[in-house]
Amino acid sequence: MGKKRKMPGLNTSSTADISFMLLIFFLVTTSMDTDQGLGRTLPKPPEENQENNEIKIKERNILNIRINKDNYLMIGEDYVSIDDVKEIAKEFIANPENKSNLPEKKPKNVKLLGQRMVTENHVISVQTDRGTSYWVYFAVQDKLVQAYNELRNELAKEEFGFKYEFLTKEQQEAIREVYPQKISEAEPKKYGASL
Amino acid sequence: MPEMNTSSLPDLIFTILFFFMMVTTMREVTLKVKFEKPVGTQLEKLARKSCTSFIYIGKPTDALKSQFGEGTRIQLNDKYAEVNEVYDYVMTDRNELAEVDKPFYTVSLKVDKETPMGIITDVKQVLRKAYALKIVYSANKPN
Numbered sequence: 322m323g324k325k326r327k328m329p330g331l332n333t334s335s336t337a338d339i340s341f342m343l344l345i346f347f348l349v350t351t352s353m354d355t356d357q358g359l360g361r362t363l364p365k366p367p368e369e370n371q372e373n374n375e376i377k378i379k380e381r382n383i384l385n386i387r388i389n390k391d392n393y394l395m396i397g398e399d400y401v402s403i404d405d406v407k408e409i410a411k412e413f414i415a416n417p418e419n420k421s422n423l424p425e426k427k428p429k430n431v432k433l434l435g436q437r438m439v440t441e442n443h444v445i446s447v448q449t450d451r452g453t454s455y456w457v458y459f460a461v462q463d464k465l466v467q468a469y470n471e472l473r474n475e476l477a478k479e480e481f482g483f484k485y486e487f488l489t490k491e492q493q494e495a496i497r498e499v500y501p502q503k504i505s506e507a508e509p510k511k512y513g514a515s516l
Numbered sequence: 517m518p519e520m521n522t523s524s525l526p527d528l529i530f531t532i533l534f535f536f537m538m539v540t541t542m543r544e545v546t547l548k549v550k551f552e553k554p555v556g557t558q559l560e561k562l563a564r565k566s567c568t569s570f571i572y573i574g575k576p577t578d579a580l581k582s583q584f585g586e587g588t589r590i591q592l593n594d595k596y597a598e599v600n601e602v603y604d605y606v607m608t609d610r611n612e613l614a615e616v617d618k619p620f621y622t623v624s625l626k627v628d629k630e631t632p633m634g635i636i637t638d639v640k641q642v643l644r645k646a647y648a649l650k651i652v653y654s655a656n657k658p659n
Contacts, residue, residue, distance in 0.1 A: 336526035344533045351540035357559040358654040366644045451634030455627050456554040463556040
């Protein structure tokens, strides 16, 4: 009995098939994590006992973007195309020439940046009809965010020499204080077909 | 002819399997509405999928069209719902979260791009009432 017997190897030729089956099962039941989108914060619901005291906003501080049921876009009194929204919004937010019909600028002490003239009270309001297509609304929102991002990037490059996303937290906060994102998700209003 | 040594093949496949298990998540629901998301350029990644509820809005899929018609529908979990049911849905989903996660609770709106805004506005009003104030308009990057 002193003869050493060789242990027979386990037949593993089917392991590959089994793991293939598992792989295919996971491929079918899972989805890649690709969810992305535009984040927004809704305003708090109106209080029950709150009187209808709409906060008065000066006309120069508000940019009204209206979209009617046929997906036509109107800013103030003019019909515009979606591609124009970004430039109009950029000029409105920054008011570089301090025009009297664009938002008023107020001095504000910003950390790291010192005294700055900021269009603090500006509001961009997007109003839609019930029949407006979602993609138009979304496209406008996208353009507005793009306007903010470009302004922030320009300021970030000027002040810190880097794009906004590469800045430190404090620097980003400073930039955000100069260009706060104020897009109103306001109460829906009824608009007639005449718009 | 000598046979090829396939003893490392299972290891290889297992590696692929683990890779897929890491980068993917379980598909949450079977879709009963079809939607094509709008296209945007300034998108952010959803921060935490575990703190997110999904609301799907679109037209019924081709298979369900004969049964439910062509009107725009809201889907919560696995079934169609009315606008006011969104309130309970959001409340239940948020209550299932741990207390520390509640501030991060987000509602992702997956809406077909042809949907009229009226129904979206209604849903948003309900979300406000439920104090689910963080929302994401789900979209695709342009190709």
